Every structure is written in C-alpha cells, then in structure tokens.
Amino acid sequence: MREINKQFGIPVSKHTCYRARYAARKTLRGSLIDHYHLLPSYIAELKKVYSGSTFDLVLERETPDSLVKFKRLYICFDSLARGFLEGCRRVTCLDGCFLKTEMRGQLLCAVGKDGNNQMYPIAWAVVEGENQASWTWFIQLLMGDLGIQVGNGWTIMSDQQKKKGHSTGTLRMLFWNAVKCTTHQDFQQIMQQMTTLKPQAAQDFRNIGVKKFCRAYISETPKCEVIDNNVCECFNSYILQYRSEPTIDMLEDIRSTIMQRIVKKREVASDTTDQLCPRIRKLVEGNKLKSRTCSLRHAGEFQFEVTDFGNRFVVDIRSRSCSCRYWNIRGIPCSHAITCIHWMKQDPVSFVTDWLKKDVYKRAYRNGIRPLNGRNLWTEVEGNYLFPPIVKKQPGRPKQKRRIDSSEKVVNGQRLSKKGVQMTCSICHQVGHNRKTCVAQIEKHAPSRVDALWKCVKMKGRVIPT
Structure with missing residues (x-):
C-alpha cells in the first residue's frame, strides 16, 4: 500500500490490494473451476509418461445426480520408490501439513533418509484433512508401492504429539536425555531423576510407550538412530512456497523440484572419491x-x-x-x-554399514524423474467435468501459520521461548529475577530528589530561577 501511494500518489485500502492480487492470480492461473476441470488431463499425462508409478484420484458425489468433485489424490513415482528400496534404510516417516489455498486441505507425505542422513521423499497426497480414513487410504497405497506386507524389519514413524503438560526446562532436558540415551541402565537412571523431580511426569512418560521411540529400546536392524520426525518437517519447509498454489501448480512445482534435486545429488556423489x-x-x-x-x-x-x-x-x-x-x-x-x-x-x-556408503547412496538417485510436457500439450480427457471440493468457509481471514503449542521453543521463527527457564540475577546472583528488576540495582542507582526535580524541569522546558 505504501509503495502504490508513494509511486502513483493513490491511497488504497488493504482490501483493494487483496482484490487486485486475487484478480492477478486468476488472470495468470485461470479460475478455480477451470483448474479442477484440467486435473483429469494432468493425471492422464502423468500415467502416460511415468508408467509403473501410482496416481490414485478419488472423487465423490453428494447425491447420484450431483456434480463430481475432487476428494483425494495420491502420487508416488516409481523411480522414487525403487530408489528408496535400493539405496535407503527401511525407515519411513509420515506427516501432514496444511495447504494455504482457498480449498484448504492437507498434504500428507512419506519421507525416508538416504545414506547421507538427508530426506528422501517417497510419496505425497492431497487430502481433505488429517483423519483416520485419509491416513488409512494413504498408508495402504504406500505399503503397496513399497511392497510392505507383514512389516518385519520396517520402522514407521509418525508425528504424534506426546506432550502431557510438563514443559519446564529441567523436565524437558531429562526427557530428551532419556530418549537419546542408548543403554537400558542410563535410561533407568534418568527416569529415577525424573521421578524424584516430578513423579507424575515420569509416570506420564512411561505410559506413552517408551519402547517405541527411545534409543535404549529401538531395534538394531534398520541401522538408524532417528527418534524424531525432522525429515518430514524438512520436506514441509522445502515445499513451503508451493503450498499456497492451486493443486496442479503445487504438484508440478514439487515434481520439478525433486527432479532437479535428484540430479544434483547424483552429481555430488559422482564428484567425490570418498567411500563414505x-x-x-x-x-x-x-x-x-x-x-x-x-x-x-x-x-x-x-x-x-x-x-x-x-x-x-x-x-x-x-x-x-x-x-x-x-x-x-x-x-x-x-x-x-x-x-x-x-x-x-x-x-x-x-x-561402517553399507547403507551409509557412497555406492549404496548412488543407487537411491540413479533413477531420475523424466521431464513432463506443459498443459498446452496435455490430452483432453472426455467424461464428466471435475469440480472443486466442498469447503466450509470459516469466519475471519484464513490462517497462514499453524498453531504453536505453548511448550514449543521457537517463537516467530527466530527467538526462543524462555518459558520454564529459571532466571538468575547477574548483580545479586539471586534466583527469580534478572538485573532489570533487581532491588539492589534500583537502590544503587536511585536518583536523589534534587536530580529527579532537575530532570523533570528540563523535560518540561522550564528554567529554574536563580
């Protein structure tokens, strides 16, 4: 708004800028209805170019005579699935992030770790929201692509929040020490310290099921010590700028970005002579x-x-x-x-295990994603037109950021929260306050009555008569 007023001398409101941006996006990308009409052609082009890959489009109708509407779309490229099976450990992390478009929805993803301990995207899907039905549908398709049957030797990790309201600094430190220690003896010793500090916190921690995510109890077969879901968070940040785009544009940007990433990883592996x-x-x-x-x-x-x-x-x-x-x-x-x-x-x-060596690492990235033609060359699919999903509009402006839990550290993306941190004064070395509110500091530098009067007179612009 300031730039328009400064450059053209025209005062505009915030809502005028929003309407102008919406009109510009509609001109560049087309209307939302036209966008969903094009989705079947996009799926047909993907199936034609990437044979052997999985592209599952789920539609829905409210009534037998109503319009056909979009519900879910699952994408797993065959080259990514084969690369994961040939060059990555059997560890898969699952997570979901919200989309920032008018249709809202969620993007589910399955991400592994390559031989360099970096993220390896396997599959992703656009769904109506995170619920049992959407996750069951996504996991069943993922298991089919990876050939998972019984599940022996596989590790599946989700982003379940395990906080129970115990978020003080000391308890948080003990929690992560207990999670990251590798022996049963160290784990029991840390749990004893936690019990002494707060018995209820230790009991809640045990009730979660520590054998599922603590290093002291995890399996030695996968050769992977990961106990968090940071690779999924990395993938969500990697595609952050695309999550505000329409479905086709977002999926195309994700595909092309991963296509270029595979080429770069392959070139880096070819240039190095180190075995690791x-x-x-x-x-x-x-x-x-x-x-x-x-x-x-x-x-x-x-x-x-x-x-x-x-x-x-x-x-x-x-x-x-x-x-x-x-x-x-x-x-x-x-x-x-x-x-x-x-x-x-x-x-x-x-x-060192072979999973972490360069030769196995190169197998994960030797199968690239082939290029795809633009929408001007897509074949039009005959049949019923596809329409946008039903979205219940919520009051107020749509949120662009997720809700931050009170116990999370990161605040505004830069600063760290000091909740639960015990302050110590650097002047009197007492606990419970800092130097700004220290009584000794205030008494030491307290101004006299004459100094305070003189400061007040100067601020009011008066002159003391002699």
Whole structure:
C-alpha cells in the first residue's frame, strides 16, 4: 500500500490490494473451476509418461445426480520408490501439513533418509484433512508401492504429539536425555531423576510407550538412530512456497523440484572419491577424536575391553557390536570400537554399514524423474467435468501459520521461548529475577530528589530561577 501511494500518489485500502492480487492470480492461473476441470488431463499425462508409478484420484458425489468433485489424490513415482528400496534404510516417516489455498486441505507425505542422513521423499497426497480414513487410504497405497506386507524389519514413524503438560526446562532436558540415551541402565537412571523431580511426569512418560521411540529400546536392524520426525518437517519447509498454489501448480512445482534435486545429488556423489557420504565421514572423524581418551585390553580373537573415563565397555569386532550400543544402532563404529580397530591396524571405514556408503547412496538417485510436457500439450480427457471440493468457509481471514503449542521453543521463527527457564540475577546472583528488576540495582542507582526535580524541569522546558 505504501509503495502504490508513494509511486502513483493513490491511497488504497488493504482490501483493494487483496482484490487486485486475487484478480492477478486468476488472470495468470485461470479460475478455480477451470483448474479442477484440467486435473483429469494432468493425471492422464502423468500415467502416460511415468508408467509403473501410482496416481490414485478419488472423487465423490453428494447425491447420484450431483456434480463430481475432487476428494483425494495420491502420487508416488516409481523411480522414487525403487530408489528408496535400493539405496535407503527401511525407515519411513509420515506427516501432514496444511495447504494455504482457498480449498484448504492437507498434504500428507512419506519421507525416508538416504545414506547421507538427508530426506528422501517417497510419496505425497492431497487430502481433505488429517483423519483416520485419509491416513488409512494413504498408508495402504504406500505399503503397496513399497511392497510392505507383514512389516518385519520396517520402522514407521509418525508425528504424534506426546506432550502431557510438563514443559519446564529441567523436565524437558531429562526427557530428551532419556530418549537419546542408548543403554537400558542410563535410561533407568534418568527416569529415577525424573521421578524424584516430578513423579507424575515420569509416570506420564512411561505410559506413552517408551519402547517405541527411545534409543535404549529401538531395534538394531534398520541401522538408524532417528527418534524424531525432522525429515518430514524438512520436506514441509522445502515445499513451503508451493503450498499456497492451486493443486496442479503445487504438484508440478514439487515434481520439478525433486527432479532437479535428484540430479544434483547424483552429481555430488559422482564428484567425490570418498567411500563414505559427507555427513557420515564427519561422524567417523568425530569418533576418531573421542577415541584418544580410550584404552583397551585384548580378550582374545576379536573381543576387547575398552575403558573410557572410568566406564568399561565390551567390543566385539566380528559381530560389529559395542555394549554402549552406539555402533549397534547407527551402523557407525563408536569411539570404543575405533580404538580396537586402530589396534588391529585396520580402517574404520570398512566397518561402517553399507547403507551409509557412497555406492549404496548412488543407487537411491540413479533413477531420475523424466521431464513432463506443459498443459498446452496435455490430452483432453472426455467424461464428466471435475469440480472443486466442498469447503466450509470459516469466519475471519484464513490462517497462514499453524498453531504453536505453548511448550514449543521457537517463537516467530527466530527467538526462543524462555518459558520454564529459571532466571538468575547477574548483580545479586539471586534466583527469580534478572538485573532489570533487581532491588539492589534500583537502590544503587536511585536518583536523589534534587536530580529527579532537575530532570523533570528540563523535560518540561522550564528554567529554574536563580
């Protein structure tokens, strides 16, 4: 509004700017009804170019004689599914994010982790909302594309909120320490501290089902230590700018962005000569530095006792295991194992799981997504026209940001919330206040009565008569 007023000298209101933007978008992208009329042609073009991929379009009618309306659309490219099965560990994260268009709705996604511990999109779907029916439909299609039957050896992670109202700083720290520790003994010790601090918080934590997401209890088969859903959050941020576009434009931007990403990942893997992926190399080098504080005793064959700061661990090189369980879970030799490997005069890289090596990493990105023609070359599909879904308009302006829980740290995307943090004064070193509200600070720098009167007179522009 300021720019228009400054450049043209025309005062405009906020609603006028909104109407102008809506008119410009309609001119560039067409009307919403025309957009949904084109959706069957878009699906037909996808099926023609990407044979073997899954594109499931679900329609609905209110009555047998009513208009055909859009409900759901599932997309899984065959190259992504094959790349995931050939080059990624059997760990899949599920999440949903809201769309910012007039039709609202949700975008469900399934994301894995590649050999460099980065996100690997597998499938996504536009649905009416996050509910049991939409998630069941999405997961059934995903299981068919990945060939999941019984589920043995697979890890499926959701973005379920597990907060129970215990969000103080100390409890949050104990919670993450309990989740990230790798041994049962450390877990029980941290839980004892939590019980001493707040018994109800410890009980609520146990009731969640700690064996499902704590590293001390997770399976060693996938060779993945992930206990959060950050890869899905990364994917949602990756496509953030596209979520305010109409369905076809959004899906096309997601497809083309992932197409370019696969090419870049393939080029990076071809340019490096290291056997390990960059992030895995960094972890191995960090463990090498930590191994300097370790000392070992050989117990015969491939077994060792390793002492690290008074703690003793058993390492078995043949089974590739350590009693600290770091090597067992991640597939990367821990500092204790590296101490033994160096004693055997061998390279730690050869003891890293194949899932994290460059050769397997390249398999995930060797199958690219082929280019697609524009809508001017799509074949028109005969049949009933497709119309937009039914949307119940809510009062007020549509929200563009999700609701932030009171216990979440991030505020305004930059600053951190200080809820639950105990303040300590830097002047009197007492707990419960800071230096701005310190009584000692106020008394020390309190102005005298004469100084206060003189300051008041100067502010009012008066002159004290002599």
